[in-house]
Amino acid sequence: MSSVVMDSDDELDIVQLLTKRRELTQALLDSPYDLILYLKRAIVYSDLGYPDLAAGDGYRALLLCDEVRDEDFEYHDQALSALRTQIQENSELPILLRHHGADHVDPHGGVVAMDLDGGVGDTTVANLVHRASIRCYQILSISLLLCGSLKSALDFCTRGLATDHNDEELLQAKEYILEMGRRKLKSSDVDINDLPDQGLARREVYPWNDHEPDRCSDETLRFLNRELSAVSSNCEIKATELPTLLDGSIGSSDTDRTSINSVTTNLQLGVFAKCDIAPGETVLDEYSVLTANNRLKDTLCDACSTELPPLAPDSSVVGCPDCDDIMFCNEECLGRAQESYHPAVCDMDIDAIGKDPDPKESPNALYLLLLARTFAMAATQECHPLDLKEVKFIWGDFLPSAANAFPTTPKGSAGPPPIWTLPFSFAANISGPLHVLEKMDIDIYASIANYDLWIFNTLYSKFRGTASARVSLRDGRPEVAAVHPLWCLANHDCDPNVQWEWGGRMRLWSREKRYDGRSGGIKSGEEILNHYCDIDLKVQDRREWANGSLGGWCMCNRCKRESAEEEEKKRLNGHGAELEQEGIEEHDMLN
Numbered sequence: 061m062s063s064v065v066m067d068s069d070d071e072l073d074i075v076q077l078l079t080k081r082r083e084l085t086q087a088l089l090d091s092p093y094d095l096i097l098y099l100k101r102a103i104v105y106s107d108l109g110y111p112d113l114a115a116g117d118g119y120r121a122l123l124l125c126d127e128v129r130d131e132d133f134e135y136h137d138q139a140l141s142a143l144r145t146q147i148q149e150n151s152e153l154p155i156l157l158r159h160h161g162a163d164h165v166d167p168h169g170g171v172v173a174m175d176l177d178g179g180v181g182d183t184t185v186a187n188l189v190h191r192a193s194i195r196c197y198q199i200l201s202i203s204l205l206l207c208g209s210l211k212s213a214l215d216f217c218t219r220g221l222a223t224d225h226n227d228e229e230l231l232q233a234k235e236y237i238l239e240m241g242r243r244k245l246k247s248s249d250v251d252i253n254d255l256p257d258q259g260l261a262r263r264e265v266y267p268w269n270d271h272e273p274d275r276c277s278d279e280t281l282r283f284l285n286r287e288l289s290a291v292s293s294n295c296e297i298k299a300t301e302l303p304t305l306l307d308g309s310i311g312s313s314d315t316d317r318t319s320i321n322s323v324t325t326n327l328q329l330g331v332f333a334k335c336d337i338a339p340g341e342t343v344l345d346e347y348s349v350l351t352a353n354n355r356l357k358d359t360l361c362d363a364c365s366t367e368l369p370p371l372a373p374d375s376s377v378v379g380c381p382d383c384d385d386i387m388f389c390n391e392e393c394l395g396r397a398q399e400s401y402h403p404a405v406c407d408m409d410i411d412a413i414g415k416d417p418d419p420k421e422s423p424n425a426l427y428l429l430l431l432a433r434t435f436a437m438a439a440t441q442e443c444h445p446l447d448l449k450e451v452k453f454i455w456g457d458f459l460p461s462a463a464n465a466f467p468t469t470p471k472g473s474a475g476p477p478p479i480w481t482l483p484f485s486f487a488a489n490i491s492g493p494l495h496v497l498e499k500m501d502i503d504i505y506a507s508i509a510n511y512d513l514w515i516f517n518t519l520y521s522k523f524r525g526t527a528s529a530r531v532s533l534r535d536g537r538p539e540v541a542a543v544h545p546l547w548c549l550a551n552h553d554c555d556p557n558v559q560w561e562w563g564g565r566m567r568l569w570s571r572e573k574r575y576d577g578r579s580g581g582i583k584s585g586e587e588i589l590n591h592y593c594d595i596d597l598k599v600q601d602r603r604e605w606a607n608g609s610l611g612g613w614c615m616c617n618r619c620k621r622e623s624a625e626e627e628e629k630k631r632l633n634g635h636g637a638e639l640e641q642e643g644i645e646e647h648d649m650l651n
Contacts, residue, residue: 074465077108078267085268085508092505093135094142095124095192099156102199109466111206112261116490116513118199120505125193128185135505140185147184157191194224201233204486205240208259212486213237214252258424261489262464263456263482263521266514271446275329275453284329284453288546292344294337295588297549300330303615328455331550331588337570339580343558343588344547344568349400350437350450351542352429354422356415358539362386362402363393364565365530365540383407404439405432410499414492423529424488426541430523431516432496439500444510446518450545456521457481457612481607482521489516525592528562542566550590554602554618557582557589575618599623 084101091097102117127139146153197220204213214237220230241250265272273280276299284297304326337343351365359368366389368377376390380397383406388394413432417425438445446452464478493516497504502511523541526548530540544566550558555575560568568590571580575595582588593605599622606614613619 074108077104080104081108082268088508091142091145092503092508093124093127093138094146095121095128095139096143096146096150096153096156098124099192099195099199102203103156106199106203109464110262111203112484112489112517113513115200115203115207115486118196118203119486119490119494122193122196122200124505125189125196128189135503143185143188147188153188157188157195190223194220194227194230196220197223198227198229198233201230201237204259205233205237207261207484209257209484209486210237210241210244210259211252211255211257214241214255218252257485257487259484260480261482261484261517262461262478262480263458263517264461264464265458266518267461269446269514269518271444271452271518273452275455276327280453281329284546284549287449288331288344291346291546294333294335294341295331295343296334297329297546298332299327300332300551300587301325302328302330302551304612328551329453329549331546331590333582333584333586333588335584337582339570339572342567342569343582344550344566346544346546346566346568347396348450348542348544348566349396350430350433350545351540352414352426352433353540354415354417354425354429355539356412357385359387360540361389361393363388363397365542380406385411399440401433401436401440404436404500408500410496413496413499422538424483424485426529426538427520427523427527428488428492428496430527430541430543431493431519434519435493435496435500435502435511438510439502445515450543451519451522454522454526454543454545454548456518457525458521481612482517483524484517489513489520528560528566528592530562547590550588552592552606552614553589553616554591554593554595554599554614555589555616556591556595557586558591560590599626 081101081104084097084104088094088097088101098117098121102114102121105111105114105117124135124139127133127135128143130136133139150156197216201213201217201220204210204216214234217230217234217237220227221234224230238250241255242248244256245254281297281299288295288297302325331344333343347364349363351363353360353365360366361368362380368387368389369375371377378388378391378394380386380388380394380402386402386406388397410432414425414429434445434448434451437448437450441448459481464480466478490513493511493513494504497507497511504511523543526545527541527543528547529538529542542562544562547560547566547568550568557571557574557580558568559571560566568588570582573580593602595602597605599619603613603619603623606612
């Protein structure tokens with residue numbers, strides 16, 4: 061990643077901003093319907109270099125503007141009360157909500173000044189909400205642009221300009237978005253429907269995230285090995301040094317990348333054989349309810365996503381007694397569902413979310429559904445989503461916060477931007493998760509301690525690198541995904557010594573033969589080398605997969621060897637071309 065140089069003033073600013081972020085978050089926990097607090101925190105996030113989180117707070121603030129305006133909305137009274145308190149107590153509101161262009165455009169026409177000295181009557185509230193909504197549109201437009209979600213950025217910008225067509229910040233933002241769109245589309249004409257909406261965000265353990273465990277501590281290893289003993293008799297989990305995944309955008313060879321990034325290994329968890337494991341012998345057999353499928357009304361078990369057996373008089377298939385169309389392959393799955401996640405979504409009209417998506421959106425839909433299942437598990441088990449044992453110990457290939465920050469040189473001039481690696485879109489990271497929570501009847505404002513955007517991103521980071529998927533036999537699209545937390549502790553290698561399949565249970569067994577025909581089997585003490593991608597792909601394709609899913613290029617021995625071989629071929633081909641050209645030129649000279 062890009063190196064980051066910060067002077068003492070930069071570090072002091074970050075400390076102050078993080079302190080302000082903590083204070084505002086605490087204030088939101090105390091007053092969760094206060095749209096002004098969300099706007100303030102969005103600005104702090106912007107200053108910290110988290111445009112995705114700024115967009116999330118800007119969107120919640122925009123929703124609260126609607127709550128204030130419409131007395132029929134669920135949280136109208138709470139949002140209105142919080143805003144009136146801000147008008148009475150916050151002298152900085154005119155500065156916070158200032159925008160260029162007309163001082164204020166009344167929704168019914170005409171321009172009036174913003175006056176907070178005349179009490180908290182309906183006119184003052186209406187003026188303030190109007191001004192706040194413009195501020196929300198500004199934050200959303202610029203923040204989504206910075207994340208690369210151009211379609212959503214232009215949508216919010218257009219909506220803001222429909223409210224105030226003279227706002228200079230929105231007009232400028234529109235030009236930025238359109239210019240970026242012209243570059244992306246390589247066209248002077250930009251149609252909003254053609255703009256990309258898939259962008260990138262920071263992938264890191266946030267400075268305020270206190271839910272990540274010491275994954276290599278003795279306590280953690282004891283817990284994980286107790287869990288592993290229930291699904292494997294011949295393996296154990298230990299700490300191990302892994303090659304650091306490197307930024308695929310830097311340099312042109314492994315040698316170049318390694319010289320740029322001096323940290324070549326990092327401490328992680330791995331699974332190791334406790335005894336010799338014969339070819340074909342089972343290594344692990346794991347059940348998980350952290351599953352998802354994106355087929356509406358498909359014949360899959362709701363808990364484990366196994367294909368349901370045919371209905372017959374002696375069929376083991378059972379349904380939920382309290383909701384329609386939710387089926388389980390047997391009583392065991394029903395029981396596990398009831399104790400782990402189903403009560404939170406039972407009869408909640410949540411079945412259709414993310415189902416039968418556009419083919420291009422199939423992977424994103426599955427990740428959103430895994431997120432939804434995690435929400436249901438956390439709500440049912442009454443715990444924080446990041447504390448669930450199914451996700452707590454998963455590593456999301458997080459980078460240090462400094463590696464994601466916008467770097468500066470000692471003289472203060474801007475350095476090259478960082479390469480963010482967490483796929484991001486407004487629909488998948490902001491509106492989709494909030495829609496799921498609303499369908500679950502969870503208050504999206506009062507529940508930010510458990511369901512804030514940074515928590516969604518952290519879960520996505522973990523899922524992106526560890527979730528397994530199954531494609532449809534009908535059209536080859538991903539249709540089922542699952543997280544098996546012990547299976548995914550077996551690290552990826554493009555020369556794996558195990559292979560796997562899942563259908564309700566994840567089964568891992570020793571390969572009969574390695575990818576190049578060598579005999580299989582695993583010796584006592586050897587690491588279990590799993591594979592998360594198709595190992596028959598060429599090295600460049602495998603590395604592009606790893607960059608998108610794991611956050612960096614794979615640096616296993618096979619990848620490094622094959623990459624070096626390809627580079628040597630290119631060098632020799634290039635040298636041969638040079639010799640051929642020299643021969644042609646010499647021939648021309650002689651003639």
